[in-house]
Amino acid sequence: xxxxxxxxxxxxxxxxxxxxxxxxxxxxxxxxxxxxxxxxxxxxxxxxxxxxxxxxxxxxxxxxxxxxxxxxxxxxxxxxxxxxxxxxxxxxxxxxxxxxxxxxxxxxxxxxxxxxxxxxxxxxxxxxxxxxxxxxxxxxxxxxxxxxxxxxxxxxxxxxxxxxxxxxxxxxxxxxxxxxxxxxxxxxxxxxxxxxxxxxxxxxxxxxxxxxxxxxxxxxxxxxxxxxxxxxxxxxxxxxxxxxxxxxxxxxxxxxxxxxxxxxxxxxxxxxxxxxxxxxxxxxxxxxxxxxxxxxxxxxxxxxxxxxxxxxxxxxxxxxxxxxxxxxxxxxxxxxxxxxxxxxxxxxxxxxxxxxxxxxxxxxxxxxxxxxxxxxxxxxx
Amino acid sequence: xxxxxxxxxxxxxxxxxxxxxxxxxxxxxxxxxxxxxxxxxxxxxxxxxxxxxxxxxxxxxxxxxxxxxxxxxxxxxxxxxxxxxxxxxxxxxxxxxxxxxxxxxxxxxxxxxxxxxxxxxxxxxxxxxxxxxxxxxxxxxxxxxxxxxxxxxxxxxxxxxxxxxxxxxxxxxxxxxxxxxxxxxxxxxxxxxxxxxxxxxxxxxxxxxxxxxxxxxxxxxxxxxxxxxxxxxxxxxxxxxxxxxxxxxxxxxxxxxxxxxxxxxxxxxxxxxxxxxxxxxxxxxxxxxxxxxxxxxxxxxxxxxxxxxxxxxxxxxxxxxxxxxxxxxxxxxxxxxxxxxxxxxxxxxxxxxxxxxxxxxxxxxxxxxxxxxxxxxxxxxxxxxxxxxxxxxxxxxxxxxxxxxxxxxxxxxxxxxxxxxxxxxxxxxxxxxxxxxxxxxxxxxxxxxxxx
Numbered sequence: 001x002x003x004x005x006x007x008x009x010x011x012x013x014x015x016x017x018x019x020x021x022x023x024x025x026x027x028x029x030x031x032x033x034x035x036x037x038x039x040x041x042x043x044x045x046x047x048x049x050x051x052x053x054x055x056x057x058x059x060x061x062x063x064x065x066x067x068x069x070x071x072x073x074x075x076x077x078x079x080x081x082x083x084x085x086x087x088x089x090x091x092x093x094x095x096x097x098x099x100x101x102x103x104x105x106x107x108x109x110x111x112x113x114x115x116x117x118x119x120x121x122x123x124x125x126x127x128x129x130x131x132x133x134x135x136x137x138x139x140x141x142x143x144x145x146x147x148x149x150x151x152x153x154x155x156x157x158x159x160x161x162x163x164x165x166x167x168x169x170x171x172x173x174x175x176x177x178x179x180x181x182x183x184x185x186x187x188x189x190x191x192x193x194x195x196x197x198x199x200x201x202x203x204x205x206x207x208x209x210x211x212x213x214x215x216x217x218x219x220x221x222x223x224x225x226x227x228x229x230x231x232x233x234x235x236x237x238x239x240x241x242x243x244x245x246x247x248x249x250x251x252x253x254x255x256x257x258x259x260x261x262x263x264x265x266x267x268x269x270x271x272x273x274x275x276x277x278x279x280x281x282x283x284x285x286x287x288x289x290x291x292x293x294x295x296x297x298x299x300x301x302x303x304x305x306x307x308x309x310x311x312x313x314x315x316x317x318x319x320x321x322x323x324x325x326x327x328x329x330x331x332x333x334x335x336x337x338x339x340x341x342x343x344x345x346x347x348x349x350x351x352x353x354x355x356x357x358x359x360x361x362x363x364x365x366x367x368x369x370x371x372x373x374x375x376x377x378x379x380x381x
Numbered sequence: 382x383x384x385x386x387x388x389x390x391x392x393x394x395x396x397x398x399x400x401x402x403x404x405x406x407x408x409x410x411x412x413x414x415x416x417x418x419x420x421x422x423x424x425x426x427x428x429x430x431x432x433x434x435x436x437x438x439x440x441x442x443x444x445x446x447x448x449x450x451x452x453x454x455x456x457x458x459x460x461x462x463x464x465x466x467x468x469x470x471x472x473x474x475x476x477x478x479x480x481x482x483x484x485x486x487x488x489x490x491x492x493x494x495x496x497x498x499x500x501x502x503x504x505x506x507x508x509x510x511x512x513x514x515x516x517x518x519x520x521x522x523x524x525x526x527x528x529x530x531x532x533x534x535x536x537x538x539x540x541x542x543x544x545x546x547x548x549x550x551x552x553x554x555x556x557x558x559x560x561x562x563x564x565x566x567x568x569x570x571x572x573x574x575x576x577x578x579x580x581x582x583x584x585x586x587x588x589x590x591x592x593x594x595x596x597x598x599x600x601x602x603x604x605x606x607x608x609x610x611x612x613x614x615x616x617x618x619x620x621x622x623x624x625x626x627x628x629x630x631x632x633x634x635x636x637x638x639x640x641x642x643x644x645x646x647x648x649x650x651x652x653x654x655x656x657x658x659x660x661x662x663x664x665x666x667x668x669x670x671x672x673x674x675x676x677x678x679x680x681x682x683x684x685x686x687x688x689x690x691x692x693x694x695x696x697x698x699x700x701x702x703x704x705x706x707x708x709x710x711x712x713x714x715x716x717x718x719x720x721x722x723x724x725x726x727x728x729x730x731x732x733x734x735x736x737x738x739x740x741x742x743x744x745x746x747x748x749x750x751x752x753x754x755x756x757x758x759x760x761x762x763x764x765x766x767x768x769x770x771x772x773x774x775x776x777x778x779x780x781x782x783x784x785x786x787x788x789x790x791x792x793x794x795x796x797x798x799x800x801x802x803x804x805x806x807x808x809x810x811x812x813x814x815x816x817x818x819x820x821x822x823x824x825x826x827x828x829x830x831x832x833x
Contacts, residue, residue, distance in 0.1 A: 007499035009499075010498055010499065014599075018601060019597050020597075061658070062657070062659065149464075153467070203652065209507060209511060210470060210510050210511065211511065213470065213471050213510075
């Protein structure tokens with residue numbers, strides 16, 4: 001509730017032990033960190049907009065998790081969540097982001113000139129390249145908590161800003177609720193359309209409320225620069241194209257993002273950002289850069305090699321199916337992207353992907369010729 | 382403290398000796414029902430819904446966090462930044478009772494109000510906003526978070542209730558409660574046609590929030606109160622409780638085989654309303670040893686009570702239903718609790734569609750000839766009955782066996798509704814027999830809606 005949350009006071013009449021959730025069968029970051037003592041300490045608090053501890057953790061309670069996959073189990077309702085509930089979120093962040101400490105500082109670097117190479121990934125193997133991130137608009141509650149009025153305000157602001165983009169970034173906004181059938185089919189064929197979330201991880205946090213009000217997709221005429229409005233974050237910004245020219249993709253990504261940020265600032269709004277957490281997003285897993293740079297790459301031989309997982313780990317990369325997160329690979333073609341989000345700059349992460357994928361493709365070529373790859377296995381990055 | 386003018390009459394005519402009447406902060410004037418201050422200390426705290434008392438009881442240390450203030454300037458600023466018109470939902474593609482009644486004016490009037498438990502209009506209507514509905518099926522589109530919801534937001538709930546309950550006007554009409562099963566006549570059906578008989582209703586425990594709103598502690602309290610009361614049942618009603626979270630595989634399979642086990646809700650109508658939070662914490666099933674009296678705890682309502690058996694003895698099913706309900710109510714009274722009820726709306730449940738009696742009395746009945754007759758739907762309509770598949774709501778009939786039950790919940794008493802089902806099903810069986818013999822059948826004249 002964006003107007004303050006006095007229901008929380010009602011709950012305080014019960015002893016903390018009576019309210020403490022049963023997490024005995026749970027396997028997520030929140031469940032591992034939230035002791036009865038921390039619960040008791042934090043349940044008395046709320047952010048200025050009324051987001052409370054129970055709001056933060058509800059998704060983690062409702063989704064006990066999987067023995068193999070460790071989800072985060074908490075979300076932010078506004079920028080202040082990360083401060084007010086730091087006793088819970090700092091350890092969660094530390095766990096999720098490879099030991100990132102509450103005193104660490106995060107570097108932001110969106111200068112594409114700093115990227116070395118990346119324009120020459122072999123298109124016989126690398127089918128497409130993509131970089132995505134998220135941005136939150138300061139002063140508005142995040143998707144789990146925002147009112148309809150706030151969500152619409154974010155949408156209006158975004159449309160205004162995006163409408164002024166020009167050149168190869170000039171484009172058009174398609175509101176989800178006003179889309180014609182023809183437009184909808186086109187966006188599905190382009191693989192641009194996002195659907196109402198069905199994952200219980202997202203539904204339990206309240207992000208799908210009022211669907212499709214205030215949601216939409218903006219993309220440029222060339223269909224290489226795309227912005228999702230009010231899905232899991234205020235904005236998700238995506239730069240993509242066929243082939244292996246990651247440098248060009250990253251160029252466009254940085255140029256576009258910088259322009260959008262400037263346009264928002266001209267309208268007296270900025271993005272949520274701070275020195276410690278970088279860009280602030282709904283899910284703690286996306287803090288820092290919020291950046292996932294990836295390729296669809298054919299690795300039929302390498303993926304069958306016993307050392308595949310180890311190599312990816314050393315390169316700080318992760319694999320997914322080409323349907324995105326939670327899908328399996330089809331026919332030896334994988335989505336390979338950076339595993340990290342926080343503690344490395346955007347340039348550093350894209351550099352890791354560019355260098356790592358280059359190496360993976362070389363390994364694949366060697367295996368095709370029946371040659372060994374043991375000497376090529378890198379040290380841990 | 383002001384005294385209320387009257388308290389509700391209990392079924393046994395017992396007057397309100399044990400209860401103290403108190404106004405609530407949102408309704409300082411006389412109310413049509415009691416707010417009970419109960420015997421236990423816990424409930425005494427609940428009755429004192431005064432903010433200062435709350436803050437005082439928490440201690441000075443908590444104020445140091447600086448985030449406890451209720452109507453902070455931040456909240457006031459936000460309210461000014463976002464007038465109700467900015468938040469009014471887009472209901473143009475919606476087909477549910479809430480969307481049909483909610484105007485921008487009503488929304489503006491109610492948006493910044495809340496019940497004493499701080500349940501808001503936005504929370505009540507969220508399920509109706511998220512689920513636009515179906516052109517053929519008109520859902521309700523709103524839920525209550527607590528008993529006071531129906532009062533604080535009566536400006537929208539009253540027209541929705543009127544829409545859903547065929548013109549029943551909560552502002553002027555009274556709902557009759559009658560659980561005297563001895564009044565039922567002809568309540569034993571021909572078992573060549575009626576395969577099983579069942580009566581269900583719901584009950585909410587006064588003083589605790591409803592499933593969309595309740596905290597984990599409140600839900601656990603509902604479980605504790607209900608299970609404690611049920612453990613006092615004796616004779617043919619004696620039974621045991623199975624907590625959903627603690628069930629072993631064997632118990633689970635047994636309950637599935639008996640068609641007793643309820644699952645985590647998947648319907649977006651329920652999940653959007655927040656009823657599935659913290660599943661399966663404090664949810665469970667109680668049934669008697671004879672497996673014909675069953676209680677669901679903390680599913681869509683605090684409690685759902687079901688009496689059922691194979692065959693056509695609806696009178697016995699209803700007799701057990703009434704007896705069990707009365708005994709449970711007696712057992713919770715002894716510990717200072719009661720059910721949510723008032724004269725306007727009868728028994729208070731989460732969904733407005735279940736107000737009044739909350740009662741669905743039904744049979745599984747074979748009607749191979751009648752179901753193929755084009756007059757079948759009209760006959761049902763005039764008898765104020767509805768048909769469902771034997772899998773329950775939202776299922777289609779398999780073969781010729783139908784679930785036939787009462788349409789109405791509010792405005793007629795339990796006895797009236799069960800008698801209506803009894804008379805109606807007897808009529809349907811009569812039609813079936815006539816068609817078997819090649820005789821003609823008649824569409825009965827429509828039953829009256831509400832008694833004078």
